[in-house]
Amino acid sequence: MNMGYGEFIKRNRIASGFTRQVQLADKSGITAATISRIEKEIQKPSMETLKELARFLTSTSYVELMVACGYWDEEELLEDPSKPIDATPAKVTIVPDATKPKKPSPVEDDFIANIDLSDEELLKQFNFQIDGMNLTEDETKGIIAYVRSLRLVNQNKA
Structure with missing residues (x-):
């Protein structure tokens, strides 16, 4: 139960x-x-x-x-955790192609470097997509919060 x-x-x-x-x-x-x-x-x-x-x-x-x-x-959340993240200019995209390099692209690096900006500032700078579909503002804020929580957990482990 x-x-x-x-x-x-x-x-x-x-x-x-x-x-x-x-x-x-x-x-x-x-x-x-x-x-x-x-x-x-x-x-x-x-x-x-x-x-x-x-x-x-x-x-x-x-x-x-x-x-x-x-x-x-x-x-x-558990459906396909192996999907690598690939990025094209001005947007972060989850792509199903497992042959894509796992090294973050400059856009991903830029996103991570700016993760301390407010949600609104990140929404202005980046367009988030999964499976070719734009995410809603709430979905995007959830992903931003998730990345921040991972960073917090990793900082607490160090």
């Missing part, structure tokens, strides 16, 4: 060293009342709230939080 998102967040809050909701609230800037409503599943957290929680819940990741809260489908 799958646990609900509230229990998932509560368990990871505790596993991350926040025995009380107010401790996580103080660190994250999300009110203790909001954390309580989320854990009781009275209020579903927004994607922005999950992005902020992911910074402090060290026992989980932004991706796992997004899956637990129903924003992303785990099966879709």
